Amino acid sequence: MTDFRGKTAVVTGGAGGIGQALGRCFGRAGMNVVLADVLAEPLQEAVRTLADEGIEATGVVTDVTDWASVEALANAALDRFGAVHVVCNNAGTGAVSEGYLWEHDLADWRWGIDVNVLGVVHGIKAFVPILLEQGEGHVVNTCSGNGGFAPIARGAMGGPATAVYPMTKAAVLCLTESLYTHLQMTGTGVRAHVLFPGGFLNTGIWESWRHRPDRYAATQQRRTPETTLAGVVDRFEAAGAHVEFTSLDTVAELVIDGIAADRFWMMGPPTPADQVVSAKAASILGRGEPNYLVDVLGQHAKNASEEGGTP
Template identity: 50%
Template sequence: MRLSQGQVAVVTGAASGIGLAMARRFAAEGLKVVLADVEKAALHKAADQLAQDGARVFAQTVDVGDRDSVSELADAAYETFGAVHVLCNNAGVGSGAEGRMWEHEPNDWKWAFAVNVWGVFHGIQAFVPHMIASGEPGHVVNTSSGDGGIAPLPTASVYAVTKAAVVTMTESLYAHLKAEHARVGASVLFPGPHMLRTGLWESHRNRPERYAKERPRRTPYRSLDQWEAAMKDAGHEVAFTPVEEVAAFVVDGIRAGRFWLLPASEHSDRQIRARAQSMLDRANPSYLEKFILDR
């Protein structure tokens, strides 16, 4: 898909991290941008910064887990700019689940699914019919993760399950768009190839009361900085990918019409091959056994 001046991009989870980086990159390409996020203050700060840089911006506070909230976003986007050409379903949260799966709190699953899975579906349902009906070129990017999208990290299993769902949802969307001969494409994004500095580790700051935890969290790590410091103390260096690099990768992928927005990584390739070979061999998933599931 050709990206050109005056087109419109919608990004959820746009107040920080990958979402904000994508919004900035789209604006730099000359697109109008619609920013959506559940964090009102951070969202409007991001929108003001983009506007000061010369971008045409509209921002709306949205809970992607609420179908009506996303529908209202779509109505506002079309009322403001008259069209949508790029949709990035990017909002996501970490679940906060701890321990073994049978020890998880149901609300950890409900919250993660509300945002990471239902949020993507709500975006598809609210925007894609309009994008198809316009007859103009368009593209949908759904954010997954190597954790779940490629193979699960068992210590973050709830998050992994939601991101696996995003992959199969996007594959299905791709097939449905092709069946309709639509001028709208689809991609699934695996941000990386390294760790990213986003607000995911502090997702608990936005956890709604209806999904409140029943027990206090046991983990000592309440932020990415705390976890990184612990890794360094243990002698492990952590590599990071700048979010701006991810945003550039997304723009290049949209232009190329590429479905798998999966950056080159030996680790990812090993996991993909190991999982595929395990399935072909009808063998147990030994590629997961190297993970130490200490409490």
């Protein structure tokens, strides 16, 4: 797809962050935009912001953990615009767990898996048949180097990093690779892509706990305060790692350019974080220890902006 004018894009997690930036980028390229999010008021504001730019946009309150809700999103997009050409499975929740993996609250696991993994599965199941019937379209799944490359070992606040988030993002990469293969086998023009935003992002995912649904309420008493973006930045700065945020518009442009170039790996230019991939491959091929695991405030503190970009 090189001509985006008049086409339609659906973006989950569209009320803010990467999702809203994607909607804006698609709209400026001439597309109709359907933003989906579980947060009704921020979603309405995001749609108004796009409309003020003259972008044809609508918002659909959607809970990606609920199959019926995602199915309704697909129907709403078709009812409004008659077709869907780009689907961005972008909705995600960040780290809320504390302590070691075996200490993580089971409710944290369920929430992370339901949003970050089943949310993508639901998006694929609801929209890919539509794209296949059209014979064209693109599915873009948002991943992360934290999991997609390798799990971060020590977290931004100094203790062991949560295992929930990187596990779900590793699953997203595997899902997208499988989707790519399955689509290729059908001979369709529908394409699959994986987005690695990269960098340090100023988004609400750092503070996902503020919007935690009651059905995923924690069952364990926290021992430490909830993570805040300001707290994470302060800790990086105290460790001598200056934080520079990656522009969300730059991330969105990776997607537009990646679709136009039919690029599976939607990533920015090489960074020191890419060395993790090489080190991991060497460890596997050499049957060695996983010495590629990243300590964002230790060995790799100088590269914090590249390697600590997601919770």
